[in-house]
Structures are given as structure tokens and as C-alpha cells.
Amino acid sequence: MDFSIASILMLDGLTNGAIYALLALATVLVFAVTRIIFIPQGEFVAFGALTLAGLQLGKTPGTIAFLLSMTALVAVLDLVAGVRAGKPVAHVLGRVLRAAIAPALIGGLALWAAPQQLPLVLQVLLTLAIVTAMGPLLYRLAYESLADASVLVLLIVSVGVHFALTGLGLVFFGAEGSRNPSFWDASFNLGPLLISGQTLIIILSSLALIVMLWLFFERSLYGKALRATAVNQLGARLMGISSSSAGRLSFTMAAFIGALSGVLISPTTTIFYDSGFLIGLKGFVAAVFAGLASYPGAALGAVLVGLLESFSSFWASSFKEVIVFTSILPVLLWRSLRNPHSEEH
Template identity: 45%
Template structure:
């Protein structure tokens, strides 16, 4: 391997790692707030690319029907619960959250996105669709069993992933897509050729991470979400709703998944079931941080992207296996550093 080849692989690894950082951040956030390992996070990424591709071909994406059908179920559940509790304020919030907003986004996607619309407009509408789907998933699947054990929540997440796969096959078909990306001639940095796509992906990822940082540390809702992530019981004691925190966490996860799909779509061909592998790679990065520490999760995501790039060169057939095997030494190291203590045994 020459230095030039290594530099190219390192570029690809950093670009992939930048996307995995976003996925790892979303997975850590959802887990710390709701104890849900959000397996369908990768499905949102794949659905984003498939939705944008449908807009590019002038076809209304099946994501519109997924959103409308899911929002109708979530709205019915909210109305039943609010009526039983006689909570008029909740009725009003439900009408907005699961009625007006999803319907407005679906109408915009169905009517105001022609084939020749600007790419940025198509991306914005695609992002809105996917972001709206995520809290709908939370309301239907996870909110009713929020107090269940982590194992039950994991089983529900896997079932949701399988259900989304089936729905994706039905509404998008089995064909793969590759969306438009950052175009332009490559340029030289320190004697190395760098593509516009790599710079665009890394730059967009950095901007999104900064936006998330500002949201978490400067906004009231973001601080409430961090409080729920650090100590759910303490947050409930001071008046932070666990349901509201969970819904917000899923909204952020949906937005991050949509942004990740827009970034990864031009780099690889995505199918209706491609999200599972993407989500797992983000999960490996999150495991490095122990599903709790954001900087370490980001470092783990960069490690995953770099290892994946070099593994593609040395042993492309075993690329994914090599990436997933990173979990073994990490878990072994954590078991040595933080050994499990049985009750009454040290």
C-alpha cells in the first residue's frame, strides 16, 4: 500500500466516520433517555435516500403514506388516552403533533415537490417526512411499554425494524438507489486530491454536531433532554416529563437519521433493507462510549469508518465482519476495567 492509497482510504474512512458519528450520537441519546436501543435508526437513513430518489424521478414517495397511516394510529391512541384522563390540553397537543403537522408535511410532499424542484427543497421536504415519522414510531411502539425492561424494549425495536423492512419493500420496491451529492471538481490539500463529496460530508457532519451541541446546551428543551438522559428519575422529580423527553429524543433521532441519509445516499447504493448494517456500524461506535459518553462515541464512530475503509482495501469480502469484531476487544476491555459485581460479592 502506497502513501497515496492510504491517504485516499483515510479520506473515505473519515467521511464514513462522520456519518457514523451522527448515528452513534442519535443511538446514545435515545438509549440514555428511553433505554431503547433504536435498531430502526438505520432504516430511517435508508428511507431518506429512497424518498429523495422518488422525488428526483417525479414520483410521490411511499414515505407519505407511511407517515399518514402511522400518524393516524398515533393520533387515535393519543385521543383514547387523553379522553380517558379528561386532559383537554393533551387533546390540543395531540391534534397539532399527530394531526396538523404530519398532514401538512404530507400535503407539501404530495403537491409542492415537482420533479424539477430545486435539490435543496427536495432535501428539506425529505428531512421533514423522516423527522415526523420518528416520534410516530415512539408513540405507537415504545411509549405504551416505556416502563418495560431493556430486553423487552430491544425486542420491540427489532420487531419495529422488521416491520419497517416489510413496509419498505412494499412501498419502495427492491431496487437500489443512489442520490445526488456535492458536485464539483476535486482540489489538492497538502499534495493530496480531495473530492467535493468528502469535504461536503465532513463539513455537513461538523455543522450538524455543532447544531446539536447548541440545542442541548443553549435551549431549555435541550437541557431538559440532557437532564432526562443523565438521570431519568431525578428529571421526573423536578417536573420533566419522561414522555415528552422520549418524544423529543426520537424527533432528534429522526432528524439525525434524515441528515445521515442525505449524506450517505450519494456515497453508496442503498436498498430498503440497507439501514440495518448502517445502524449496526453506528452502534459499534456508540458501544465504544458505553452507550453513555458522547465524545467517546464520536471517536468510536471515526474508528469504525477508518477500519471499514482499510478493510475494504485489504479484505473487501470480510469488511463488515472486521468492523463488527471491533465490539469484542472493546467489551473485553470494559469488562476488565469495570467488572460486574454480584450482590454481596466483590
């Protein structure tokens, strides 16, 4: 291996690491706020990429009908829960309508816009809106009633949600993969490297989102509320911070990050209905490197995962996935020896 090959592999690793960093941050965010090891994070990646591919073809993606169905189901559940709690019907209806209006409007707009062959930028924005709106609805349907359950129970639910979303992805998009057009066809020479415009977009978008997340958690009231919930859920509740609202917000952000990741990588590789699981799992490996607790550690772990994957594909391409996922074992062993934990009650 000479310097030029090493440079190419390093650039490829940094590009993949930028995506894994976003997914790792989303995984840490969801776990810190809700204690949910969110395995279906990768499904948001696949849904984002394949929804955009459907819009590119002028088709109506199945994710639109899925969004509207989830909206209707959540509205029914909230209505029944409000009536059973003895609250005034007018108050319950108003609360249900306020919760349902945003996803319903997004779904209705998407139904109209899907066959219109809109410009790529508008299709990307519409895709992000569709998938992002699924986040809080998914939390309400699958997790909110189990908010006080153990981590193991929440993990089992996540596995079930993963299989359900993967099956729905097959129904929505079929077994054929899709690849979207590049957002920027330019290329730049930097020594032995040929850097494509799409690579720059991926890296710069990831850096911009990381900075925005930092500002959100440091400067905004909602970000500080999420931080408080992550530090102490009971204390946050006593201070008037709703754990349900925090959970929905964390899932909204995770869905947006997943959808954005899918949109960014879809021009560089063919995405299938089940591709998101493997991509999301590498983001999870990076999050484990950080102990599912540190955002900077998760970003650094993602870069390491990307570089490890890239160089492994050169030296032993048949075993690159094995090498990446095996790397989690010494990290787990080290953390177990360094910080032994008692059984959770």
C-alpha cells in the same frame, strides 16, 4: 502500501466515519434518554435516501402515506386515551389536533410537491421534514407505553420495529437500489488526494451538526431537559420534565440525524431498502466503543470504525465487515472486566 494509497484510504475512512459519528451520536442520545437500544436507526437512513430518490423521479414516495397513516393512528390512540382518562372532550380534541397538525401539514405539502420536480435543495428539505416527523410518531406507537419496561424488553421491541420498517421499505421502494445526484460536482487536489465536493459536504455537515448538538445541549432549555432525563429519569420527572416529551424529542432528533445521513451518503453509494441496517449497525459499534454514554467517545469511535473499515477493505476486502464487527468483542470484554454490572431488576 505507499503514502498515496494510505492517504486515500484515510480520507475514505474519515468520510465514512463522519456518517457513523452522526449515527453513533443518535444511538447514544436515544439510549441515554429512553434506555432504548434503537436498532432501527439505520432505517431512517434508508428512508431519507430513497425518499429523496423518489422525489428526484417525480414520484410520490410511500413514506408520505406512511407518515399520514402514523399521524392518524396516533391521533386515534391519543383520543381514546384521553376519553378513558375522563378528560373533557374539547381538551382532548385540542391536544390531539395540536400534536397532529405538524405531521399532517408536512404530509399534505409533500403530496403536492412530490410531482412538481422542485429544485434539489427543496427536495432535500422536504425529505428531512418527512422522515423527521416520523420519529416522535414511532416513539408514541411502539415505545411510549413501554417506557418503564426493562432494557431487554425494549431491545426486543426494537428488533420487531426494525423488521417492520425494513418490510415497509421493500413495499415503498421495491428491491431496486437508488443513487442520488451529487450536491457539488467540484473536486480539489491536495497532494496525492483528489477530494470531491461531496466528500467536503459530508465532513463539513457532520462537523456542523456535532457543533449544533453541543450548543443545543449546553445552551438550550430543551437540551438541558434531555440531559437531566439522561442522568436521572425519576429526578427529571420530579422536577416537572415529562419523560414522554423527552422520548419524543430524542426520537425526533434521531430521525433527523438518520435522514440527514441518508441524504448525505446517497450520492456516494447505491442505497437499497435494507442498506440502512448495516450502516446503522456500524454507528452502533461506534456507540458501544463509548459505552453508550459518551458523545465525544462515540464520535471518536466512529472515526476509528471508518478507518478500520477503509484499511480492512484494502488488506482483506472480503472480510472487512467481519473485522469491523469483531472489533466490538475486545471492547465489550474490557468494559465488562472494568465495570462489572449486576443483573437489572
